[in-house]
Amino acid sequence: MPDQQNVTPGGQTTREGVLTEQVPTFDAVDCFKQMILARTINDILKTRKTQGKFDFYIGCAGHEAIAGVIAALRPDDWLTQYYRDLAGWLWRTRDPYAPIRGAYARETDPMTSGRNLSEQFSSRRFHILPYFAEIAALAPFAAGVAFAFKREQTDQLVSFHCGDGGVATNDFNVLYRAATVHQLPVIMVVEDNNWAITFGGKQWSGSLVEWARGGGAQAVEMDGSDAVALYEATLPLAEHARTKGPVLLHLKMGLLDPHSSSTDIYAYRDRAEINRTKETRDPITNTGRRLVQMGLLTEADIEHMKKEVRAQVTQIDEQVQGEPLPSGDRLLQHVYSWPKEPTVEPTGAPKTTSMLDAINDALVEIARRDPGFFVYGQDVGGPRGGVFGATQSLVKEFPERAISSPLNEQLIFGIAAGASMADGRARCGEIQFVDYHQSMAQTARLAAAIEYQSFGDWNCPVLMRMKSGSGGGGPVSGSGAGGGGMGHSHAGEHWFTDIPGMITLCPSTPYDAKGMLIEASRTESPVIFLERGRLYRSAPPKDAQGNVIGPVAELWQVPGGYYTVPMRQARRIRIGSGFPTGAIVTWGIMMLEATIAAANVVAQHGGAFDIVDLRTLMPFDQETVSAAVREANRVVVVTEEPDYANYGRYVHSWILQHHFEDMDLPAAFICGKGNIPSVPYDGPEEMAFYPTSKDIEAVLINFATA
Numbered sequence: 001m002p003d004q005q006n007v008t009p010g011g012q013t014t015r016e017g018v019l020t021e022q023v024p025t026f027d028a029v030d031c032f033k034q035m036i037l038a039r040t041i042n043d044i045l046k047t048r049k050t051q052g053k054f055d056f057y058i059g060c061a062g063h064e065a066i067a068g069v070i071a072a073l074r075p076d077d078w079l080t081q082y083y084r085d086l087a088g089w090l091w092r093t094r095d096p097y098a099p100i101r102g103a104y105a106r107e108t109d110p111m112t113s114g115r116n117l118s119e120q121f122s123s124r125r126f127h128i129l130p131y132f133a134e135i136a137a138l139a140p141f142a143a144g145v146a147f148a149f150k151r152e153q154t155d156q157l158v159s160f161h162c163g164d165g166g167v168a169t170n171d172f173n174v175l176y177r178a179a180t181v182h183q184l185p186v187i188m189v190v191e192d193n194n195w196a197i198t199f200g201g202k203q204w205s206g207s208l209v210e211w212a213r214g215g216g217a218q219a220v221e222m223d224g225s226d227a228v229a230l231y232e233a234t235l236p237l238a239e240h241a242r243t244k245g246p247v248l249l250h251l252k253m254g255l256l257d258p259h260s261s262s263t264d265i266y267a268y269r270d271r272a273e274i275n276r277t278k279e280t281r282d283p284i285t286n287t288g289r290r291l292v293q294m295g296l297l298t299e300a301d302i303e304h305m306k307k308e309v310r311a312q313v314t315q316i317d318e319q320v321q322g323e324p325l326p327s328g329d330r331l332l333q334h335v336y337s338w339p340k341e342p343t344v345e346p347t348g349a350p351k352t353t354s355m356l357d358a359i360n361d362a363l364v365e366i367a368r369r370d371p372g373f374f375v376y377g378q379d380v381g382g383p384r385g386g387v388f389g390a391t392q393s394l395v396k397e398f399p400e401r402a403i404s405s406p407l408n409e410q411l412i413f414g415i416a417a418g419a420s421m422a423d424g425r426a427r428c429g430e431i432q433f434v435d436y437h438q439s440m441a442q443t444a445r446l447a448a449a450i451e452y453q454s455f456g457d458w459n460c461p462v463l464m465r466m467k468s469g470s471g472g473g474g475p476v477s478g479s480g481a482g483g484g485g486m487g488h489s490h491a492g493e494h495w496f497t498d499i500p501g502m503i504t505l506c507p508s509t510p511y512d513a514k515g516m517l518i519e520a521s522r523t524e525s526p527v528i529f530l531e532r533g534r535l536y537r538s539a540p541p542k543d544a545q546g547n548v549i550g551p552v553a554e555l556w557q558v559p560g561g562y563y564t565v566p567m568r569q570a571r572r573i574r575i576g577s578g579f580p581t582g583a584i585v586t587w588g589i590m591m592l593e594a595t596i597a598a599a600n601v602v603a604q605h606g607g608a609f610d611i612v613d614l615r616t617l618m619p620f621d622q623e624t625v626s627a628a629v630r631e632a633n634r635v636v637v638v639t640e641e642p643d644y645a646n647y648g649r650y651v652h653s654w655i656l657q658h659h660f661e662d663m664d665l666p667a668a669f670i671c672g673k674g675n676i677p678s679v680p681y682d683g684p685e686e687m688a689f690y691p692t693s694k695d696i697e698a699v700l701i702n703f704a705t706a
């Protein structure tokens with residue numbers, strides 16, 4: 001491999017370059033040179049940190065032989081590299097500028113453009129997944145990437161790296177489970193230096209390799225300080241991962257520096273242990289000795305190489321110090337990516353359709369246009385199409401695209417998210433009840449940070465559907481208790497609408513559910529699609545006289561075929577005629593309650609009300625809310641959430657902040673009655689909790705008569 005082939009003489013990372021499908025010929029001397037380069041960058045940056053040039057540094061000393069593992073992989077294999085893998089980064093990218101730019105948080109940093117801490121490796125071009133500060137948090141995503149590789153039969157693998165501490169995380173265990181259950185092309189590389197900050201105790205009991213083998217992985221334990229030995233050991237393991245299934249590589253390494261620039265090594269390690277580690281496990285010494293024994297280098301060559309590399313790094317360091325810091329003006333860049341294609345208008349014949357059928361239709365329409373699209377979740381591949389039947393049509397038409405998962409929400413999210421990153425298109429996960437999102441919460445939050453953190457280099461177009469809210473067959477006013485019960489009836493929007501970078505949708509009608517689900521599959525940002533259980537089979541709402549409420553009932557007429565409904569646009573529905581005497585801002589099942597209330601109040605008092613059905617909860621359509629509030633001068637926000645720090649409160653507060661002067665009555669707020677942990681199963685208590693059209697009517701009568 002030519003030296004530094006991906007960087008121009010001025011240090012610009014080149015955008016071209018071919019990632020071949022062959023393991024390059026192994027040049028052991030060149031590999032060793034990358035290791036020396038890593039150590040030299042490490043040593044210079046450590047010094048710069050102590051000189052106060054930047055705030056934090058975390059080093060690679062002791063882990064440089066990892067370059068031997070990466071050298072045994074194909075350049076089109078994907079990596080997750082942890083913060084000690086600088087030598088692996090250099091081997092893969094040939095870019096010594098990037099880590100230095102990252103340390104100084106320069107705009108030119110190709111990994112995160114200064115947004116993330118140093119040594120948080122990331123590169124879409126070089127297939128290095130974006131590292132998160134949360135230890136091992138990339139593991140579920142790595143599972144998803146490997147899942148996509150296996151489905152698409154690409155013959156690529158994913159090499160996931162973490163320390164011994166990382167093995168203890170839920171995330172690592174999710175990767176292990178996904179990789180063994182689905183026999184994925186994954187190598188789990190555990191770089192065990194025996195420390196996790198100052199803790200040198202157990203992260204697992206017994207033997208790691210025995211544990212891994214017990215679940216169906218190939219597993220090897222070896223010294224991790226000789227890059228040539230690592231290269232030779234990894235070649236057959238990579239072949240195994242590619243053709244048979246997962247591999248765990250447990251590497252015994254020695255940490256030569258303190259945990260990071262924030263830690264004093266002598267405060268927690270004794271000198272004898274530090275010296276012993278340096279004598280026995282220094283990869284530069286051990287790999288250098290091996291190359292001398294092989295006759296490839298002399299001691300003098302090594303000394304010469306070290307000098308040459310030091311001069312090169314010193315020059316790069318000087319150059320990078322002169323490069324610009326990012327501007328504060330770009331703070332808001334790369335939070336969301338919206339569909340770039342224009343809206344697709346419906347052309348198919350409309351027919352009366354339930355929301356459940358509309359969702360079924362949408363999934364099939366997406367699958368028809370995207371051969372890689374799949375839905376992954378508990379029971380979704382069974383003949384019933386999940387416990388609610390949302391994937392039944394997909395199971396019939398594309399049985400191999402509705403895939404039942406093990407019972408682990410973090411695993412489900414990871415598979416869908418990683419596969420979406422591998423394919424660059426929405427891959428869908430289904431969580432049975434939003435209440436169980438809790439296990440996937442960290443993975444979801446990080447997915448939403450990917451675009452921002454990598455300054456737009458990476459996206460995670462995952463699409464997560466989940467049933468939320470109470471069960472039952474329609475509006476609370478019309479059908480009574482839904483019987484969801486504790487753990488099955490949270491509304492759940494506040495769990496997602498507080499995540500910048502995450503799009504949260506909650507349609508209230510079949511027409512919007514179909515069009516918005518298809519639209520969500522075209523975006524590059526992660527999307528949470530909340531399906532209200534009460535709406536799955538709901539008929540259009542009726543007024544007190546039993547008449548179907550026209551303007552809303554139309555939205556049960558769902559066109560056949562493919563069409564999209566734009567996100568970030570609320571739907572404004574006028575009930576009554578003439579100038580509106582109030583606006584109701586709501587979404588989901590409460591949209592139906594609001595419609596019933598408005599129709600009943602109009603029937604009694606005349607006038608009109610505007611319903612603003614948000615549909616996209618975050619980021620929500622501020623323009624439409626503003627227009628409705630300015631016109632009606634009176635507004636009520638209605639949510640079925642309990643009155644805690646809920647999402648509805650945010651919308652209400654936003655209206656107060658921006659429209660206080662526009663209102664001639666205080667902005668009203670209706671929510672679930674009481675701060676209860678979850679909605680009770682028994683009918684009387686459930687009915688006591690949910691707001692109904694009667695609660696809304698009381699506010700609207702006040703609007704109409706005040």
Ligand SMILES: Cc1ncc(C[n+]2csc(CCOP(=O)(O)OP(=O)(O)O)c2C)c(N)n1
Nearest residue numbers: 133134135162163164165166193195196197
């Ligand atoms: C989820 C999470 N918990 C805690 C931390 C704080 N933390 C940062 S590094 C670290 C130790 C990691 O140890 P290990 O995985 O063995 O890697 P090493 O630093 O020893 O190479 C911890 C606890 C974190 N970053 N993420």
